[in-house]
Amino acid sequence: MSNDNEIRPFRLDTPEEAVADMRRRIAATRWPTRELVADRSQGVQLATVQELARYWTNEYDWRRCETRLNALPQFTTEIDGVEIHFIHVRSRHESALPLIMTHGWPGSVIELLETVGPLTDPTAHGGTPDDAFHLVLPSLPGYGFSGEPTELGWDSGRIARAWAELMDRLGYPRYVAQGGDVGASVTDAMGRQAPEGLLGIHVNLLAGALGIKDKLPAESAQERAALDALNTFTTDGFGYFLEQSTRPQTIGYSLLDSPVGLAAWMLDHDTDSYYKMSRAFVDGEPAGNLTRDNIVDNITLYWLTGTGASAARWYWEFGRTVAAAGAAGQAPPPVAVPVGFTTFPGEIWAAPRSWVETVYPGLAYFNEVGNGGHFPAWEEPELFSAEVRAAFRPLRKS
Numbered sequence: 468m469s470n471d472n473e474i475r476p477f478r479l480d481t482p483e484e485a486v487a488d489m490r491r492r493i494a495a496t497r498w499p500t501r502e503l504v505a506d507r508s509q510g511v512q513l514a515t516v517q518e519l520a521r522y523w524t525n526e527y528d529w530r531r532c533e534t535r536l537n538a539l540p541q542f543t544t545e546i547d548g549v550e551i552h553f554i555h556v557r558s559r560h561e562s563a564l565p566l567i568m569t570h571g572w573p574g575s576v577i578e579l580l581e582t583v584g585p586l587t588d589p590t591a592h593g594g595t596p597d598d599a600f601h602l603v604l605p606s607l608p609g610y611g612f613s614g615e616p617t618e619l620g621w622d623s624g625r626i627a628r629a630w631a632e633l634m635d636r637l638g639y640p641r642y643v644a645q646g647g648d649v650g651a652s653v654t655d656a657m658g659r660q661a662p663e664g665l666l667g668i669h670v671n672l673l674a675g676a677l678g679i680k681d682k683l684p685a686e687s688a689q690e691r692a693a694l695d696a697l698n699t700f701t702t703d704g705f706g707y708f709l710e711q712s713t714r715p716q717t718i719g720y721s722l723l724d725s726p727v728g729l730a731a732w733m734l735d736h737d738t739d740s741y742y743k744m745s746r747a748f749v750d751g752e753p754a755g756n757l758t759r760d761n762i763v764d765n766i767t768l769y770w771l772t773g774t775g776a777s778a779a780r781w782y783w784e785f786g787r788t789v790a791a792a793g794a795a796g797q798a799p800p801p802v803a804v805p806v807g808f809t810t811f812p813g814e815i816w817a818a819p820r821s822w823v824e825t826v827y828p829g830l831a832y833f834n835e836v837g838n839g840g841h842f843p844a845w846e847e848p849e850l851f852s853a854e855v856r857a858a859f860r861p862l863r864k865s
Contacts, residue, residue: 472636477541477552477612479533485771486529489726493524496727507741508703511731518748519734520727523763529771532577532764539583543612544636546629549621550614553605555637558587563599564666564863565639566855567630568844571648571672572711572778573733575611576604577765578845581756585852592849597863598856605633607649609777611768616777622784623652624660631662640664643859647671647843649781661803667831669807669858671843671851673818675826677701678789684821696816700737704815707735711782719776722769729775730766739813739840755838755846807832807858811847813840832858 498517502509536554543552554576557563566586570578582602584591589598606613608621608629630653634642643666646654651672658668676683676697685694710718721728734744743754744762753759769775792799806827810817812835824830834854839847843854 471545474542474544474636477543479536479541479612481529481533481771489767489770490524492724493520493726496520496725507735507738507745511735511741512745514749515734515745516727516731519730519759519763522748522759523726523730523767527760527763527767529764529767531760532767535580536576539580541612544633546632546636547625548618549608549616549629551605551608551629551633552612553603553633554583555604556583556587556602558599558601560596560599562596563587563601564859565603565634565637565642566600566859567603567605567634567642567644569605569626569630569644569646569650569653570607570610571646571650572610572781573736573765573769574648574842574845575765575768576606577761577768578842579604581848582844582852582855585849586855589852589856592852594853594856598860600855600859601639603634603637603639605630607653607778607781609780610774611772615774616780620784621781622788623649623656624788626653627656627660628662630657631660631665634664641666643667643669643862645669645855648674648841652785655802658802658804658806659800665804666862667805667807667859668802669809669832669855671809671811671854672814672841673808673816673822673826676816676818676822678793679825683825684819687819687821689819690821693816693819693822700815704737707732708782711779712786713783715776715779715783719779722775722779723773726766726770729770732775733766733769737815737841739815740842740846743813743840743846756848757842757846761845802827802829805829805831805862807854809833809843809851809854809858810835811839811841811843812837815841831861 501513539554586600609615644654644657651670651674654668684690743757747753747759808823820833843851
């Protein structure tokens with residue numbers, strides 16, 4: 468780890484020329500013809516992207532998002548040779564439990580912003596002072612305002628070690644961790660490394676299911692539905708994952724050159740979230756907090772920071788790490804801290820309890836909720852926050 472432990476305040480100040488250039492590029496887009504099907508089976512639909520581009524160019528205001536970010540305490544610090552950006556909001560309740568929460572792809576800290584209030588100030592959101600968290604929201608290496616790794620090896624395990632260093636640097640001897648998507652992989656790695664001070668983890672994507680499909684229970688209707696969803700993902704919804712885990716540099720040229728190309732690539736993640744985002748633009752009907760502004764905020768963050776390619780490289784690192792472990796016959800070490808899991812119904816594969824217990828035999832908390840999908844903190848922040856509170860409540864006095 469770096470010897471430079473300095474934590475520096477961070478403030479965003481986007482040059483107007485960068486915003487103007489983005490708008491010029493959107494206006495100059497060369498459009499393909501309309502897809503030949505009535506659904507997303509050929510990819511992101513033309514009507515969706517054209518309405519997004521129209522809104523992005525004519526109505527969207529990046530300065531509103533910039534002001535929102537600058538209203539939060541933001542910092543950077545160098546860890547293991549990479550400048551790490553993070554939001555750090557301390558609760559007014561001094562007994563609050565420190566929580567480091569990690570976003571995923573194609574997300575960013577934008578997807579977590581709506582949880583800041585409920586998690587740090589629970590008394591204003593239906594909770595009690597005993598539910599409060601001091602909140603740390605880092606940007607993954609190569610994402611957003613964090614620096615790009617300049618060497619290989621930044622897989623989930625290395626990021627997990629960096630997060631433990633960050634929490635130590637912030638003076639938190641006891642803390643918990645949460646994550647979804649890429650953040651679930653990082654948080655899982657933290658649980659297996661069990662750094663001193665980590666009390667427990669909560670995840671909302673069962674990423675470990677990918678590698679053990681043939682070992683998962685498939686007897687009940689719920690288990691069979693989950694297996695069908697997992698098989699559908701690995702056969703018909705896997706395009707972005709396969710490209711980024713094998714050729715991130717190739718797609719990177721398009722992601723850095725075309726704002727509309729970047730937007731379409733980011734929308735084409737999973738069926739549930741795609742249709743929700745599409746309806747926000749085409750029909751003006753957002754699902755929860757997946758509003759037009761919030762969606763375009765996230766895309767614009769990727770564009771202005773030029774991180775389309777560097778963010779995709781995590782998948783390449785992930786693929787190489789998994790392949791190397793498989794070739795060596797290495798099973799991951801067991802998770803050595805309590806694990807909480809929440810299943811959201813719109814997740815790519817909504818994991819039943821039996822699946823979660825297969826990956827995490829010592830499961831300490833499990834719940835299935837009625838709303839939300841792959842981006843639950845973004846889409847349903849109040850429900851998501853209630854789940855995080857419930858999962859970590861037993862650990863507060865440990």
